[in-house]
Amino acid sequence: MAFEIRRAERRRARARVGIDGPAGAGKTHGALLFAAGLAPGGRIVVIDTEHGSAEMEAGKANIPPFDVCPLEAPYSPKRYVEAIHACEAAGADVLIIDSLSHAWSGTGGALDQVDRIAGSGNRFTAWRDVTPQHNALVDAILQSPCHVIVTMRTKMEYALETDGNGKTKVKKLGMAPIQREGMEYEMSVVFDVEQERHLARATKDRTSLFDGAPPDIITPAHGARFREWLESGAPVPPKATTGSGDxxxxxxxxxxxxxxxxxxxxxxxxxxxxxxxxxxxxxxxxxxxxxxxxxxxxxxxxxxxxxxx
Structure with missing residues (x-):
């Protein structure tokens, strides 16, 4: 197979956005507002694992019309992939996965599957079976023709450290998404939303649009800025197709x-x-x-x- 070496250039792409925060921070609300600016007039579909909570946003100020694809337990990565493909086939322009955390820690999610497979046995062997499922979910998100926004719950993360006197202490490291470690690195932009004032701060930003900006409430303007940046890239050359497809x-x-x-x-x-x-x-x-x-x-x-x- 021949390798292509070409001059690097930023090309047009689809959004991959993460919004994380504790319960009640307004992740779903912010995701819908961001989607409104990301694809004005486009079809927005929410994969809802939160028992209908997304529909509570319908009709609120500045919230665009949207559809829902309810996803109930078991929250296996495989079922997430099936829901993603169903939304793609339905013509979604923006796909909101609310919440991605269930695929990791929910009933039937990756951690639950490992516990059931391993029992009191070898967890390493169990991960060998479950990791490919989760990898397939990540691939489905990254390869989707839709703009994708994922919400993730957060929890306080701790670490043990030894002080100068040799005593072990627990140190708070801050809030971390309830997902596989490093999942946020798959996103182009990640916003961390605080619970009390619903202010969002970009904790990861490949676009430099939001990096270093003061915390702010997510609005359609955030999505519009991101859309303009995405569309300003060079056109993507068409890929040769064999007709068989995946x-x-x-x-x-x-x-x-x-x-x-x-x-x-x-x-x-x-x-x-x-x-x-x-x-x-x-x-x-x-x-x-x-x-x-x-x-x-x-x-x-x-x-x-x-x-x-």
Whole structure:
């Protein structure tokens, strides 16, 4: 296999944002406001593991319309991946995973699976079975064609240290996300939200847009600034496709065919032409995603017309 060596340049990309904080900090509220600026008028879907708490935000000031995809226990990483792909196939522009912490510490999550597999035996062997599942979840987030915002609960982290007299003391290290160590490094931007005043501070920022800024309440303006930065990069060259695709591409193609049947051949052909799609198998993932969103809008419009008739 030949290696390509080229001049580095920042290219357009999809958002990968983390928002962490304790319960009641306003993570869901902030995620929805950020999404409003990130994709104005786009479809926002929340994977809700918090027993319907996201829907409590519907109708509040500045909160955009959004859909929910409820996810109940078991919170295995595999089920998260399935929910992510379902939201992608439904034409989500922004995907909010609220909360990602359940995939780690919830019922059926990674830690729970390790405990059940290991029992009183070898936990190292158990992790050998569970780690690939969690890696697949991280890959699904990073490879998604949607903008992705994840919320994570936090807990106080401690460490033992020895003082000058040889005595061991417990030292507070600060708040840490309830997730696999290092998960925050997978994100482009991570905001830590305090509980009392709901102020957010960027603890990691590859964009330099928010790094060093004073703590502030998250608003749609934060998402808009990030969107402008993302779109200012160089265009991403289209990838060559083989027509076979991976599992996500197959699911996308299957959903597109279903929606084509729903809207009829005339409308489907018109939309495909506008999106530059002539043959489905030969289209790039980006072209298919755009075509799928146009089809979804046509399906929704037809459904609304039938209800009003």
């Amino acid at each position: 599992g996500r591409r197959v699911r996308m193609l299957t959903r597109i065919v279903e929606m084509e049947e729903a809207v009829g051949s005339d409308i489907a052909e018109h939309l495909a032409s506008e999106c530059g799609v002539t043959v489905l198998d030969a289209a790039s993932d980006e072209e298919l995603a755009t075509y799928g969103k146009r089809l979804r809008a046509a399906v929704d419009a037809r459904s609304s017309a039938q209800v009003g008739a």
